[in-house]
Amino acid sequence: MGLQVQLVKKVNGFTLDVEWAIENQSAVLFGFSGAGKTMTLQLLAGLITPDVGRIVLDGACYFDHVKGINLPPQQRAFGYVFQDLALFPHMRVLKNILYGTTDLSKQANLEKARAMIHTFKLDGLESRYPHEISGGQKQRVALARALMRQPHALLLDEPFSALDRPLRHEMRNYLLTIKDLFKIPIILVTHDIDEASSIADTLIIYDHGRIVQTGSPQQLRSQPVNTVVSRLLSVY
Amino acid sequence: MDESIVFSITLSLRVAIVSTLLILVVGIPTAYFLARRDFRGREILDVVLTLPLVLPPTVTGYYLIVIFGRNGLLGHYLYDWIGLSITFTWYAAVLASFVVALPLMIKTARAAIESVDKNLINASYTLGHSEWHTATQVVLPLARRGIVAGTILSFARALGEFGATLMIAGNLPGKTDTMPIAIYNLASDGDWSRVHLMVLLLTLMSGVFLYAANRYSRRLL
Numbered sequence: 151m152g153l154q155v156q157l158v159k160k161v162n163g164f165t166l167d168v169e170w171a172i173e174n175q176s177a178v179l180f181g182f183s184g185a186g187k188t189m190t191l192q193l194l195a196g197l198i199t200p201d202v203g204r205i206v207l208d209g210a211c212y213f214d215h216v217k218g219i220n221l222p223p224q225q226r227a228f229g230y231v232f233q234d235l236a237l238f239p240h241m242r243v244l245k246n247i248l249y250g251t252t253d254l255s256k257q258a259n260l261e262k263a264r265a266m267i268h269t270f271k272l273d274g275l276e277s278r279y280p281h282e283i284s285g286g287q288k289q290r291v292a293l294a295r296a297l298m299r300q301p302h303a304l305l306l307d308e309p310f311s312a313l314d315r316p317l318r319h320e321m322r323n324y325l326l327t328i329k330d331l332f333k334i335p336i337i338l339v340t341h342d343i344d345e346a347s348s349i350a351d352t353l354i355i356y357d358h359g360r361i362v363q364t365g366s367p368q369q370l371r372s373q374p375v376n377t378v379v380s381r382l383l384s385v386y
Numbered sequence: 387m388d389e390s391i392v393f394s395i396t397l398s399l400r401v402a403i404v405s406t407l408l409i410l411v412v413g414i415p416t417a418y419f420l421a422r423r424d425f426r427g428r429e430i431l432d433v434v435l436t437l438p439l440v441l442p443p444t445v446t447g448y449y450l451i452v453i454f455g456r457n458g459l460l461g462h463y464l465y466d467w468i469g470l471s472i473t474f475t476w477y478a479a480v481l482a483s484f485v486v487a488l489p490l491m492i493k494t495a496r497a498a499i500e501s502v503d504k505n506l507i508n509a510s511y512t513l514g515h516s517e518w519h520t521a522t523q524v525v526l527p528l529a530r531r532g533i534v535a536g537t538i539l540s541f542a543r544a545l546g547e548f549g550a551t552l553m554i555a556g557n558l559p560g561k562t563d564t565m566p567i568a569i570y571n572l573a574s575d576g577d578w579s580r581v582h583l584m585v586l587l588l589t590l591m592s593g594v595f596l597y598a599a600n601r602y603s604r605r606l607l
Contacts, residue, residue, distance in 0.1 A: 195508075195512050223508070223511040224511055224514045224516065226512075229512075232509060236503070236506050236508070238506060238510075238524060239528070249523075250513050251514075252514045252515060296513075
């Protein structure tokens with residue numbers, strides 16, 4: 151179970167070539183900009199297609215270039231929170247959250263959405279538009295929407311980068327809640343070492359499209375494999 | 387107002403309304419595919435559909451005759467199978483208005499659809515929604531101001547269509563004389579008092595539609 155990933159993708163002179171696996175834990179993809187972290191999430195979600203590789207989530211194969219398997223994004227059980235959150239500007243908060251599910255009856259969906267609204271403390275904001283709520287509230291709407299279809303893993307692309315420090319701290323607590331409540335792997339892309347260390351069970355260090363080191367934050371701090379890792383862990 | 391003026395106004399409105407409905411049905415899917423799909427010949431299709439915007443209306447009319455005339459490439463099938471010849475009927479006026487006004491819809495709608503944030507579309511896909519659902523619930527609603535502006539522009543253009551209509555629908559008083567054609571006829575006859583009236587009406591109507599298009603596209607910007 152968990153998530154097994156092997157990906158090779160060449161675009162415009164950049165080559166991503168990574169392989170990693172996690173169980174039901176949180177992994178942080180960490181590295182300088184342009185290292186291929188966001189691209190990894192897009193490849194996992196099926197928004198772009200790898201040249202070579204294999205993606206298996208909870209035993210279900212989403213991509214395998216050998217077997218010719220390539221499921222569309224709709225059929226992959228990932229919840230994806232985009233860097234800019236991608237809330238639908240023409241839908242109210244409740245409708246944005248309801249949009250996250252396709253399968254249940256109207257009544258069941260509504261109940262589920264209400265439960266999400268409660269979990270993420272969005273009560274009273276149901277009929278607001280995204281531009282009428284705060285940055286932190288938008289993050290929570292995006293998380294609630296991504297969790298509506300009960301994904302088997304959650305992909306987060308620097309969702310907190312636009313927030314100020316106290317809010318970031320609050321959002322980290324939400325992530326810990328999600329971990330407890332939904333018990334799914336969380337894959338987070340970030341630049342922020344504090345965020346990375348506080349959330350990650352496993353840090354996966356990216357550099358120029360490759361993985362330089364993988365391990366717990368403590369391990370990496372005490373035994374960085376090279377200067378890139380030590381620079382990343384200290385500079386940021 | 388006398389009967390012939392009323393007839394021309396009614397005919398013009400009928401032609402403009404029917405051709406605008408056709409433009410909505412054809413133009414929105416076409417704009418969507420041009421904006422969202424990368425297929426061979428995409429830009430060529432765009433050029434062909436946009437040509438009527440820049441060609442002299444007589445040239446567009448010529449092509450319409452070659453294609454839809456009784457002996458035309460498609461027209462002779464229509465005539466052989468169902469005995470329909472559209473030349474010199476109000477259908478031909480609809481066809482001319484449709485072809486000439488369609489590019490205004492496609493240009494504005496395509497630009498509006500292309501400007502919809504790709505991440506919103508990706509988000510919809512990752513939330514399990516099909517392309518059709520995403521198009522109707524996310525893309526088109528967010529591109530609506532461009533689509534509405536395109537619709538109004540097309541309608542105003544259809545209302546003012548003259549050259550291509552004259553070529554394929556002819557100049558048959560009481561049958562195909564839309565307002566622009568009636569104005570041409572009245573001016574040729576030196577009937578200036580009626581020309582003044584028709585010109586004033588047409589200018590007012592077109593002005594109101596353009597104002598509405600501007601207002602609407604700005605309000606939603």
